[in-house]
Every structure is written in C-alpha cells, then in structure tokens.
Amino acid sequence: MSTASNRPGPPLWLLAELTYRCPLHCVFCYNPVDYAAQPDELSTADWMRVLREGRELGAVQCGLSGGEPLLRDDLEEIVAEAHRLGYYTNLLTSGVGLTAERAGALKAAGLDHVQLSFQDSTREMNDFLSHTKTFELKNRVAKIIKDQGWPMVMNVVIHRLNIDHIDRIIGMAAELGAEYIELANTQYYSWAFVNRAQLLPTHEQLQRAEAVTDAWRQKLGDRMRIFFVAPDYHEGKAKKCVNGWGSMFLTVAPDGTALPCHTAKMLPGLAFPNVRDMPLREVWFESEGFNRYRGTGWMKEPCVSCEHKEEDLGGCRCQAFLIAQDAEAADPVCRKSPHHGQVLAAVAKAEAEARTRVTEHPLVFRDPKESRRLAEAASAAQATAKAVRSWPASA
Amino acid sequence: MTPASVASQPRVGHGFRLQWEPVQSAHVLLYPEGMVKLNGSAGEIMKRCDGQRSVGEIVADLEQAFSVQGLQGDVLAFVEMAAKQRWLVWD
Numbered sequence: 001m002s003t004a005s006n007r008p009g010p011p012l013w014l015l016a017e018l019t020y021r022c023p024l025h026c027v028f029c030y031n032p033v034d035y036a037a038q039p040d041e042l043s044t045a046d047w048m049r050v051l052r053e054g055r056e057l058g059a060v061q062c063g064l065s066g067g068e069p070l071l072r073d074d075l076e077e078i079v080a081e082a083h084r085l086g087y088y089t090n091l092l093t094s095g096v097g098l099t100a101e102r103a104g105a106l107k108a109a110g111l112d113h114v115q116l117s118f119q120d121s122t123r124e125m126n127d128f129l130s131h132t133k134t135f136e137l138k139n140r141v142a143k144i145i146k147d148q149g150w151p152m153v154m155n156v157v158i159h160r161l162n163i164d165h166i167d168r169i170i171g172m173a174a175e176l177g178a179e180y181i182e183l184a185n186t187q188y189y190s191w192a193f194v195n196r197a198q199l200l201p202t203h204e205q206l207q208r209a210e211a212v213t214d215a216w217r218q219k220l221g222d223r224m225r226i227f228f229v230a231p232d233y234h235e236g237k238a239k240k241c242v243n244g245w246g247s248m249f250l251t252v253a254p255d256g257t258a259l260p261c262h263t264a265k266m267l268p269g270l271a272f273p274n275v276r277d278m279p280l281r282e283v284w285f286e287s288e289g290f291n292r293y294r295g296t297g298w299m300k301e302p303c304v305s306c307e308h309k310e311e312d313l314g315g316c317r318c319q320a321f322l323i324a325q326d327a328e329a330a331d332p333v334c335r336k337s338p339h340h341g342q343v344l345a346a347v348a349k350a351e352a353e354a355r356t357r358v359t360e361h362p363l364v365f366r367d368p369k370e371s372r373r374l375a376e377a378a379s380a381a382q383a384t385a386k387a388v389r390s391w392p393a394s395a
Numbered sequence: 396m397t398p399a400s401v402a403s404q405p406r407v408g409h410g411f412r413l414q415w416e417p418v419q420s421a422h423v424l425l426y427p428e429g430m431v432k433l434n435g436s437a438g439e440i441m442k443r444c445d446g447q448r449s450v451g452e453i454v455a456d457l458e459q460a461f462s463v464q465g466l467q468g469d470v471l472a473f474v475e476m477a478a479k480q481r482w483l484v485w486d
Contacts, residue, residue, distance in 0.1 A: 086414060090428055179410075203448065
C-alpha cells in the first residue's frame with residue numbers, strides 16, 4: 001500500500017460518532033449490539049485533534065452522529081472547530097433535544113446542515129406514524145431547521161413494519177418542507193440483524209413502495225428529491241460498501257476506535273487502531289485494519305475471477321462475516337455467493353411470517369439492558385468457540 | 396429565475412459551499428453529505444460568482460486573466476448547467 005499507484009486517496013468523509021447514548025430504542029440501530037459495554041467516550045480535546053488531523057489529510061465532509069449527538073454538551077464547540085477548519089458540517093439527529101435555542105447556537109457555530117431522521121420515539125412501532133406525538137416533534141424540529149435556513153434532509157429507515165406507510169411518510173416530508181428525503185431500506189447489521197426476521201419486507205411490499213415513490217417523484221418534480229435506497233437482500237447484487245474499504249470513509253467511534261465503516265468493529269481478528277494512540281495519517285495509510293480489505297488483492301473465489309469485482313469490490317465485509325461467518329467471503333447477497341441460499345431463505349422466511357403474522361421472536365429494542373445481555377451472550381459464544389478450537393490441540 | 400444572460404449576477408446556491416482543497420489541487424463544491432470536484436475552468440468561473448459581478452464581467456475577467464478571447468459561450472453554457480444543479484443562483 002505504499003507505492004504511488006495504489007496509494008489511497010484522502011478520507012473525504014469523516015464520521016464522528018460522538019456518543020452511543022441515545023434516548024431512542026430503534027430496532028434497526030446500526031450501533032454495535034454490545035454498545036453498553038463500551039461506555040468510554042473521547043474528550044472534547046481528543047475530538048478537536050481528530051478533526052484537525054482529518055482536515056490535514058483532506059477530509060471535507062464531517063458527519064456528527066451517534067447515538068444522539070445532541071446528548072454531548074460540547075457539540076457546539078466541536079461544530080465550531082470543524083467549521084473553522086473548513087469542513088462542511090452535517091448533524092445527523094433524531095431531533096430529540098433540538099430546541100430553538102440550541103439550533104441558534106449550532107448555527108452560530110457554523111453548522112451547515114441537519115439530517116433529521118424520522119425514527120420512532122415510542123415503542124409503538126406499528127402505529128408510530130399516526131402517533132401525534134411523533135408528528136408534533138418532527139413538525140416542531142422541521143420548523144426550527146427551516147428557521148435557521150438549513151437545507152433539510154430527512155432520512156427514514158424502511159422495513160416491513162413501516163414500508164406500507166411510505167405514502168404517508170413522503171407526504172409528511174413534503175408537508176414539512178424537506179428538500180431531500182432518503183428512504184433507506186434497512187441494512188441488516190447490528191440491531192437490525194438481531195431483528196431481521198421481523199424487519200425484512202416482502203417483495204410485494206417493495207414493489208408497492210417503489211410504485212408509490214415514483215408517483216410522488218412525478219408529482220413533486222424538483223421540489224423535493226426522493227432517494228430510494230434499494231434493499232440488497234432482495235436484489236441479488238452486492239453493493240460497493242462504503243464506496244470501497246478505506247477509500248473515502250473514516251469513522252471514529254465514541255471510544256476513539258478508527259473504523260473503515262461504522263460496523264467494522266464486529267470483524268474478528270482485525271485490529272483497529274484507536275485515535276488516542278495513533279495519528280490519523282498513520283491510521284489511514286499504515287494500519288492493518290484499514291489496509292486489510294482495500295482493493296481486490298484479498299479476494300478469493302467467486303470474487304477473484306468475477307467480471308464485476310472492481311464495481312462492487314466484493315460487497316460488504318460485515319455482511320459476509322454475519323452470514324457466511326467469513327469476512328473474506330463474497331457478500332452473500334450476491335447471486336454468485338455459495339452462501340446466497342441463506343439470504344434467499346431469510347427473505348422466504350420473512351415472506352412466510354408476513355403472511356401468517358406469526359413471528360418466532362419478539363422485537364429486540366435497542367436499550368442498555370438488551371445490549372448487556374447480547375454482549376454477554378456474544379462473549380459466552382466466543383469462549384465456547386475458543387474451547388472447541390483448542391480442544392484437538394490440547395488433546 | 397430568469398434565463399442566464401450576460402447581465403445575470405450569479406452566486407453560489409443556498410446550502411452549497413465552494414472552496415479550494417490543496418490535497419485535491421482543485422476547487423470543490425460541498426453540499427449536504429456530498430462533494431463535486433470541479434475541473435480547472437469550472438473552478439475559475441465559480442470562484443468569480445459572488446453575486447456582484449455579471450456574467451459579462453466574469454467573461455472579461457477570465458479573458459484577461461488567461462489571455463484568451465471568445466469565452467462567453469462556454470461561460471454561459473457552464474452557468475446554465477450549474478443553475479440546473481442549483482450550484483448557482485441569481486435574482
């Protein structure tokens with residue numbers, strides 16, 4: 001990775017995950033399921049240094065996310081420094097805690113843009129859209145965003161339990177005056193993977209949702225742009241995850257772990273550096289964690305001889321690990337993957353459950369208690385795996 | 396917005412920010428969660444779009460700065476394209 005020809009470009013996107021704390025309990029959250037076991041957070045001074053080092057490397061976009069970033073009371077300070085350094089600053093928030101006063105302070109600090117996610121703030125998943133409290137909150141926050149002159153991007157994570165309300169969702173976004181709305185089909189990692197059987201939509205639901213989306217596009221034209229992020233489980237096609245491992249994204253987790261994507265920490269046997277111990281330049285160009293899956297050199301079959309390998313770069317490493325238990329496998333959503341059957345089976349199971357309305361497991365809500373339970377279950381499983389692996393050697 | 400003409404006084408659109416990036420040796424246009432890397436001529440045009448100068452003045456300035464003639468057609472075409480993308484606006 002040191003020759004000029006394959007030296008990676010700058011990490012254009014720096015995602016600062018300021019905290020895993022969050023007032024919401026979303027069942028599709030992409031924060032690690034064991035987040036509650038990682039309570040340590042970087043200090044304000046650490047973040048200032050990370051921002052400076054990122055900018056020196058050429059980062060231009062700074063995402064401030066979480067958890068709920070508004071829970072950090074140094075958010076204004078962090079925004080001000082990011083702005084001073086020349087980043088385009090994006091706040092990714094649920095809007096919970098965004099008062100007019102706080103919005104004014106963030107604007108004064110130089111915040112460029114707010115992405116408001118349309119998440120559920122109640123545990124009543126099925127009727128959250130008709131829930132007046134949710135609507136009132138989003139309505140109030142949308143007005144605050146508009147009053148500050150920020151362009152408003154709304155983000156809605158789509159899944160089986162809300163996809164049939166997509167008409168209402170788009171209508172609401174248009175009514176609130178959003179410039180863009182992103183309808184993001186759930187990506188099945190972390191909490192969403194735990195809840196996959198309940199969240200995967202059916203093919204029929206997806207087709208209906210796309211038709212509704214197209215009708216709105218016709219109706220609204222340029223007034224509001226609608227992005228529909230296709231669900232890779234249903235497409236049979238791998239996506240070029242984070243535009244290529246270590247090619248432009250650099251995520252810093254709340255505890256300072258530097259990651260090529262916000263879920264990569266789940267990959268076993270891969271050491272990711274911490275920004276407390278390593279300068280960002282070394283993290284980006286030299287660290288094993290960032291170099292491991294850059295380019296195509298790490299691939300095996302069917303990727304290595306595939307004509308599409310440069311287009312999708314083998315898809316997502318986390319998905320390969322979650323489904324095939326092998327981070328170097330082809331992304332199992334790809335039709336050519338030997339593990340694709342498992343993806344088809346998951347979709348088929350979801351179709352069956354949607355038909356019968358019988359689910360095997362209840363939804364698991366993201367909260368500290370469930371997180372500790374999942375962390376303990378994972379470490380118990382790891383201990384078992386270790387014992388099984390070491391048994392023949394010691395025998 | 397009126398069609399682009401030599402009298403238009405374009406400025407960078409709401410929510411966009413234009414800046415020079417030394418690491419990329421290019422002007423870039425930043426917007427919510429995105430970036431457009433501009434080529435040399437696009438960067439030279441856009442950095443002159445301050446809402447004060449007219450397209451005619453920008454053309455004259457560019458022709459003088461680069462010792463060339465006949466840029467008006469190219470500049471107008473770029474300004475029109477940029478307006479479609481909302482990179483540039485004028486009254």
